[in-house]
Amino acid sequence: MEIYIDGKFYPKDEAKISVFDHGLLYGDGVFEGIRIYHQKVFRLKDHLDRLYRSAKYINLDPGVSVEEMEGIVLESCRRNGLSDGYIRLIVTRGVGTLGLDPKKCPKASIICIVDSLAIYPKEYYERGLVLLTVSTRRNIGSALDPQTKTMNYLNNILAKLEADRSGFEEALMLNAEGYVAEAAADNLFIITKKKLLTPATYLGALPGITRAAVLEIAPEFDLETHETHITLPDVYSAEECFLTGTAAEVIPVVEVDGRKIGDGKPGPLTQRLIERFHRLTREEGVSF
Ligand code: PXG
Numbered sequence: 703m704e705i706y707i708d709g710k711f712y713p714k715d716e717a718k719i720s721v722f723d724h725g726l727l728y729g730d731g732v733f734e735g736i737r738i739y740h741q742k743v744f745r746l747k748d749h750l751d752r753l754y755r756s757a758k759y760i761n762l763d764p765g766v767s768v769e770e771m772e773g774i775v776l777e778s779c780r781r782n783g784l785s786d787g788y789i790r791l792i793v794t795r796g797v798g799t800l801g802l803d804p805k806k807c808p809k810a811s812i813i814c815i816v817d818s819l820a821i822y823p824k825e826y827y828e829r830g831l832v833l834l835t836v837s838t839r840r841n842i843g844s845a846l847d848p849q850t851k852t853m854n855y856l857n858n859i860l861a862k863l864e865a866d867r868s869g870f871e872e873a874l875m876l877n878a879e880g881y882v883a884e885a886a887a888d889n890l891f892i893i894t895k896k897k898l899l900t901p902a903t904y905l906g907a908l909p910g911i912t913r914a915a916v917l918e919i920a921p922e923f924d925l926e927t928h929e930t931h932i933t934l935p936d937v938y939s940a941e942e943c944f945l946t947g948t949a950a951e952v953i954p955v956v957e958v959d960g961r962k963i964g965d966g967k968p969g970p971l972t973q974r975l976i977e978r979f980h981r982l983t984r985e986e987g988v989s990f
Contacts, residue, residue: 704781706774706814711781723811725794728802729854731810732756735948736789737819738779742987743789744948745911746772752909756850757793764793765810772988778814779990788819788949794853822950826871827976830956830968831945833885834870835934836861840883840906848883848906855887862886872945874937874958877906882932888947889913890955892932892940893971898925901932912946912979919978923971934959942969951983952976 705717712718725731734749750768757764764771775791791814798807838861841848846857858875865873865886873886883906884890890907891900898920901907920927937943943955943963952975954968963969 706778708811719811720797722797723794724798724807725853730804731792731794731853732760732851733790733792733853734851736791737948738784738787738789739983739987741785742989743779744983744987746775746988748911752851753791756852759847759850760852762793762795762810764812774812774814776990778816782816784816784818788817790815827953830954831871832957833872833874833955834865834868835874835876835959836864838864840875840877842878849903849909851908858886881905882937883907885945888945888950891944892937893942893969894940896925898927899932900929902929905931910946912948912951915979915982916946916952916975923974942972944972952979
């Protein structure tokens with residue numbers, strides 16, 4: 703395995719960064735999780751757009767153009783030779799002092815890791831996930847905008863810990879007003895009466911790349927799509943429910959807070975969307 707750090711490739715054991723990096727000290731940075739399918743990088747441009755959008759939000763200049771960043775990702779893929787895998791692309795504020803002043807960090811650091819993916823057990827897809835709504839609310843946009851993918855994931859980790867402590871596989875997070883936002887690291891969808899609904903991003907959902915792909919393919923199944931407000935009663939009474947994310951892909955949800963969704967089995971449209979999404983990952987992508 704060869705890991706890219708600031709212009710050079712290192713073997714796994716030698717891939718190290720400074721303890722003065724503000725990514726480590728303050729979570730000051732942004733990142734992307736990207737998937738390789740069949741020797742091609744899935745929706746790389748969309749991931750890079752989101753990375754630069756997140757960087758702009760925290761006023762961080764990655765120091766390389768989008769085209770150069772694409773080159774870094776593709777070269778990392780070539781050197782690692784995985785035909786299916788996971789890319790973690792990270793831009794940190796870089797090395798600075800122990801004070802949090804970002805001005806003391808002259809240069810951003812870029813890290814690109816390509817590794818095999820720890821995929822969810824197959825049984826999760828066959829029987830579906832059981833969710834718990836946690837008390838940890840999604841960050842409010844005026845504090846740290848959940849539409850951006852920053853290195854500060856404690857909000858999500860607190861949610862995950864809470865679900866885990868009660869024996870649940872995944873956490874459902876509400877925003878400060880009590881509307882459904884997303885799962886700890888995945889977007890949420892429900893299907894009701896031929897409508898496919900997902901929380902609008904301004905309500906606390908990340909604009910997920912998988913979410914966008916599902917919204918694109920949904921009309922093929924006669925589903926009318928809406929990015930909107932969703933409440934817990936909407937989720938409980940939905941016919942079908944599923945999560946989307948780069949790692950999880952499309953995964954059925956069969957129970958939320960002790961309420962069965964539909965008949966408590968993965969829904970038929972969810973299953974068709976899963977198959978269609980897999981086809982998309984075979985057809986699309988940037989070769990390396
Ligand atoms: N919401 C949040 C908060 C996320 O972090 C998604 C939704 C799904 O977005 P994409 O673009 O992937 O469809 C994410 C991204 C992991 C892991 O190890 C997953 C994510 C981020 C970091 C780690 O499972 N998901």
